[in-house]
Amino acid sequence: xxxxxxxxxxxxxxxxxxxxxxxxxxxxxxxxxxxxxxxxxxxxxxxxxxxxxxxxxxxxxxxxxxxxxxxxxxxxxxxxxxxxxxxxxxxxxxxxxxxxxxxxxxxxxxxxxxxxxxxxxxxxxxxxxxxxxxxxxxxxxxxxxxxxxxxxxxxxxxxxxxxxxxxxxxxxxxxxxxxxxxxxxxxxxxxxxxxxxxxxxxxxxxxxxxxx
Amino acid sequence: xxxxxxxxxxxxxxxxxxxxxxxxxxxxxxxxxxxxxxxxxxxxxxxxxxxxxxxxxxxxxxxxxxxxxxxxxxxxxxxxxxxxxxxxxxxxxxxxxxxxxxxxxxxxxxxxxxxxxxxxxxxxxxxxxxxxxxxxxxxxxxxxxxxxxxxxxxxxxxxxxxxxxxxxxxxxxxxxxxxxxxxxxxxxxxxxxxxxxxxxxxxxxxxxxxxxxxxxxxxxxxxxxxxxxxxxxxxxxxxxx
Ligand SMILES: [Fe+3]
Numbered sequence: 001x002x003x004x005x006x007x008x009x010x011x012x013x014x015x016x017x018x019x020x021x022x023x024x025x026x027x028x029x030x031x032x033x034x035x036x037x038x039x040x041x042x043x044x045x046x047x048x049x050x051x052x053x054x055x056x057x058x059x060x061x062x063x064x065x066x067x068x069x070x071x072x073x074x075x076x077x078x079x080x081x082x083x084x085x086x087x088x089x090x091x092x093x094x095x096x097x098x099x100x101x102x103x104x105x106x107x108x109x110x111x112x113x114x115x116x117x118x119x120x121x122x123x124x125x126x127x128x129x130x131x132x133x134x135x136x137x138x139x140x141x142x143x144x145x146x147x148x149x150x151x152x153x154x155x156x157x158x159x160x161x162x163x164x165x166x167x168x169x170x171x172x173x174x175x176x177x178x179x180x181x182x183x184x185x186x187x188x189x190x191x192x193x194x195x196x197x198x199x200x201x202x203x204x205x206x207x208x209x210x211x212x
Numbered sequence: 213x214x215x216x217x218x219x220x221x222x223x224x225x226x227x228x229x230x231x232x233x234x235x236x237x238x239x240x241x242x243x244x245x246x247x248x249x250x251x252x253x254x255x256x257x258x259x260x261x262x263x264x265x266x267x268x269x270x271x272x273x274x275x276x277x278x279x280x281x282x283x284x285x286x287x288x289x290x291x292x293x294x295x296x297x298x299x300x301x302x303x304x305x306x307x308x309x310x311x312x313x314x315x316x317x318x319x320x321x322x323x324x325x326x327x328x329x330x331x332x333x334x335x336x337x338x339x340x341x342x343x344x345x346x347x348x349x350x351x352x353x354x355x356x357x358x359x360x361x362x363x364x365x366x367x368x369x370x371x372x373x374x375x376x377x378x379x380x381x382x383x384x385x386x387x388x389x390x391x392x393x394x395x396x397x398x399x400x401x402x403x404x405x406x407x408x409x410x411x412x413x414x415x416x417x418x419x420x421x422x423x424x425x426x427x428x429x430x431x432x433x434x435x436x437x438x439x440x441x442x443x444x445x446x447x448x449x450x451x452x453x
Contacts, residue, residue, distance in 0.1 A: 013226060021323060026311025087259065148229065211224070
């Protein structure tokens, strides 16, 4: 064990543990097979009052052997259509959308392995001081059986080529081909805009995950 | 714009690494390429907030929130504690969600096929917001141990799964709480994924007789620490400044 200088008088973080195979009971009880709470959190966050372009984000999650992981908790966090987060630390001079929290939760389907988020396309967000504006993106967080500590990644939009090529986070990823693992192509299906974001936990096409 | 509320770097040594062969499922579900370190931007320091109006009055009472024709079977138990950050400050109004097996070790989940019976009066999940002091508590039934497919004879000690948010998305944490004195703790493959024994020991809740209800139920104390954030030089600026 390497001693770290981070321990001075700080409290050490509580260690992470896997969410296990039954994560759905606590966080998505309807997927576990029962109803208990009156109000449930879910993956459809583009209510009628929310401003912005309606989009569907969907995809599958693959393990290192190429199997589809059908029991994964998927959570997303994003800015509103103007590019502002619904949070007091975001003091950009942009409108807040009171109808939009920006957080979604769903699980990959037990049969198909597909996850689906219905949301709006976020706007670009200011980067860190002295850095360029960040291209529109959605933060992802994955937890599941076999995942010992939640995995963080970002999804960028395939139709934002110019913004993506200027994005300060994509820019720190040395290998251009690995940047592509974060970019979801846009398509249309039955009149809906669909971004397909497959995630590879391991293997040749391993998605870029961040230590945030 | 530099976020004022940057979080401290996560000390990865106290967490389980991604791949831990002792827990077989982790082997194929763990990234092999090192994580890219990302300095906090607005996307990392912000995160969702929840309001009391989103929760129901029985959401933190697992003894009653799924009771259909009577009370669930098992030892009624109180679990309580504080959610703090690395600076020792309380984390108020943050969402804490819990889930667990029933007294026999069976989950109300379509994929759980363990022989112990489903308890018709027990759902096995609850949720609450911490109060202004970061305090939370809930009442439940002490969960039973259960076997799982790992090694031939792998048993989970009694445990409760916890999900906590904090104020920024990078504080997001899912973990498990164990009960002091459980003889299965030293044999558990999930606890064994944590290389640092002192860190692992912090997941064991302590029996708390002072918080128990005499002649009614025992209590366990479990404090949770989320990542701290940088106390910037601008911390003392005037409100609204
Ligand atoms: Fe469990």
